Amino acid sequence: MARAYSTVEQFAVGFDRQREWIERRGLLLLTAFYLGGVGGGLFLASLIIGWKAGIPIALGIVALGKGPAHLLYLGRPLRFWRAFRRPHSSWISRGIYFMLLFILLGTLYYVFYENTALAALSGFFAFALVIYTGFALAASPGIPFWSNPLVPIIFAGAAITSGAALAEAAHAINTETVITHVERLETMGLVMSTGMVVLIFTYLLGNYMSTIAAKESVAYLAWGSMSFVFWVGVVLLGIVIPLAIIVPAYVGEVARGWLAVAGISELCGSYVLRYSLLKAGIYPPVI
Amino acid sequence: MRYGLVIDLRKCAGCYSCMAACKAENFTPRGVFFTRVLAEEKGKYPNARWHFIPIQCNHCDNPACVSVCPTGATSQRDDGIVTVDPNKCLGCRYCIIACPYRVRFYVDKRETYYQNPTPHEVYGLKARDYQEGTVIKCDFCSHRIEQGLEPACVATCTSHARYFGDLDDPESDVSRLIASNGAYQLLAEKGTDPSIYYIH
Numbered sequence: 001m002a003r004a005y006s007t008v009e010q011f012a013v014g015f016d017r018q019r020e021w022i023e024r025r026g027l028l029l030l031t032a033f034y035l036g037g038v039g040g041g042l043f044l045a046s047l048i049i050g051w052k053a054g055i056p057i058a059l060g061i062v063a064l065g066k067g068p069a070h071l072l073y074l075g076r077p078l079r080f081w082r083a084f085r086r087p088h089s090s091w092i093s094r095g096i097y098f099m100l101l102f103i104l105l106g107t108l109y110y111v112f113y114e115n116t117a118l119a120a121l122s123g124f125f126a127f128a129l130v131i132y133t134g135f136a137l138a139a140s141p142g143i144p145f146w147s148n149p150l151v152p153i154i155f156a157g158a159a160i161t162s163g164a165a166l167a168e169a170a171h172a173i174n175t176e177t178v179i180t181h182v183e184r185l186e187t188m189g190l191v192m193s194t195g196m197v198v199l200i201f202t203y204l205l206g207n208y209m210s211t212i213a214a215k216e217s218v219a220y221l222a223w224g225s226m227s228f229v230f231w232v233g234v235v236l237l238g239i240v241i242p243l244a245i246i247v248p249a250y251v252g253e254v255a256r257g258w259l260a261v262a263g264i265s266e267l268c269g270s271y272v273l274r275y276s277l278l279k280a281g282i283y284p285p286v287i
Numbered sequence: 288m289r290y291g292l293v294i295d296l297r298k299c300a301g302c303y304s305c306m307a308a309c310k311a312e313n314f315t316p317r318g319v320f321f322t323r324v325l326a327e328e329k330g331k332y333p334n335a336r337w338h339f340i341p342i343q344c345n346h347c348d349n350p351a352c353v354s355v356c357p358t359g360a361t362s363q364r365d366d367g368i369v370t371v372d373p374n375k376c377l378g379c380r381y382c383i384i385a386c387p388y389r390v391r392f393y394v395d396k397r398e399t400y401y402q403n404p405t406p407h408e409v410y411g412l413k414a415r416d417y418q419e420g421t422v423i424k425c426d427f428c429s430h431r432i433e434q435g436l437e438p439a440c441v442a443t444c445t446s447h448a449r450y451f452g453d454l455d456d457p458e459s460d461v462s463r464l465i466a467s468n469g470a471y472q473l474l475a476e477k478g479t480d481p482s483i484y485y486i487h
């Protein structure tokens with residue numbers, strides 16, 4: 001069946017939640033966004049902490065995870081090549097270029113590991129990869145909750161936090177992991193997680209005080225039917241548990257196993273964060 | 288030249304004829320209505336009243352759906368009509384997300400209303416190239432405009448609430464109606480500059 005909304009929503013005046021990018025096959029798109037964020041974020045984290053083995057893992061997550069998930073989402077996957085045509089106006093086209101250039105330059109950097117020019121270039125495209133999804137959402141004038149300059153920053157921030165969390169978990173689980181600047185790992189985790197708390201709070205508060213549809217989105221997440229998912233997934237798994245472990249680890253010592261828990265918990269929370277943001281995309285009534 | 292529509296809500300009776308005419312004319316798949324009539328109850332008993340507002344693609348002058356489309360499948364003609372090329376669309380649905388008016392439809396499966404399709408449905412399956420995995424929407428009945436006819440919703444409107452014409456021509460009915468009645472566009476603050484105006 002051709003579907004966009006339920007029958008009631010089609011004929012009533014009122015708020016309307018976006019479904020195309022979150023329900024049914026839309027979950028594949030969410031997964032693609034997530035894997036792009038984790039892969040790009042891990043690449044950036046690996047550059048910062050000096051974890052060479054993190055680079056192929058990051059490239060693999062993007063090439064074997066994000067790319068196929070995008071393709072499977074499309075209604076006509078065999079026409080994917082047509083999406084190369086409009087980088088001057090469409091964030092989806094730009095995203096494809098970012099992804100391919102990231103994979104190409106990232107692979108070259110892995111081969112010529114000490115090359116600083118390649119490090120800078122591949123780092124640039126990793127950053128472009130993690131931030132463009134936010135711009136893609138922000139370019140949708142129909143959804144005030146997304147049409148907000150903080151959205152790209154939240155997507156980029158969540159991605160880098162996840163990248164650091166994955167490195168943290170890998171380091172905690174495998175004692176053989178060779179990381180040049182291991183001291184940067186905990187600092188990065190702490191700074192990014194704290195920054196995300198401020199960012200998410202500012203974003204939600206700002207939306208709550210803006211248009212009626214943006215307010216509706218915040219209400220839907222904070223005390224509406226998505227509140228359990230939001231508070232448990234985003235707040236508890238993504239923020240409270242990781243910070244409850246990272247802060248003591250930063251000021252003293254905690255068992256490695258707990259650091260792995262913090263990393264895995266953050267990775268789950270980051271998925272739910274994206275899920276929540278997509279799910280809360282609400283259109284205002286047309287009149 | 289910029290085709291546009293004026294809908295006089297003072298005359299609209301909420302008869303849904305435009306919706307039915309559009310469906311019959313365009314053979315839209317099950318569940319898809321290029322033109323919809325939204326209903327809203329206003330006021331409180333004993334003064335409650337139904338309020339109807341027909342909506343469809345606004346063929347915006349600054350269409351959000353065109354700029355986000357990664358393939359160029361959605362484009363704007365010189366006469367302002369926004370169309371989707373079914374052979375170029377890859378079904379990313381970015382246009383559905385970007386359009387503030389919820390007037391685009393993704394065809395997951397092209398289904399008819401009846402298990403044994405009616406002759407009308409059988410004809411429609413051949414007559415319209417609605418491909419599965421692509422997005423479809425109103426094109427102001429461009430096949431009728433090419434024959435010098437009005438869009439089906441306009442020709443059918445039982446209350447003569449719909450007017451179709453050239454917004455760029457100051458002498459056209461639509462331009463005069465807009466100028467003399469303070470007509471407004473839906474969600475004008477979105478910056479899409481719709482080509483459908485409403486008189487309240």
Ligand code: SF4
Pocket residue numbers: 343344345346347350351352353369385386387388389390391424479
């Ligand atoms: S109403 Fe929506 S689909 Fe139609 S032209 Fe405007 S933005 Fe595009």
Ligand code: SF4
Pocket residue numbers: 355356357358359360361371375376377378379380381382383421422
């Ligand atoms: S679904 Fe089709 S028409 Fe819409 S943005 Fe994607 S390629 Fe363009």
Ligand code: SF4
Pocket residue numbers: 294298299300301302303304305306324339341443444445446447448449
């Ligand atoms: S056909 Fe005319 S009167 Fe009837 S619902 Fe449509 S616009 Fe209103």
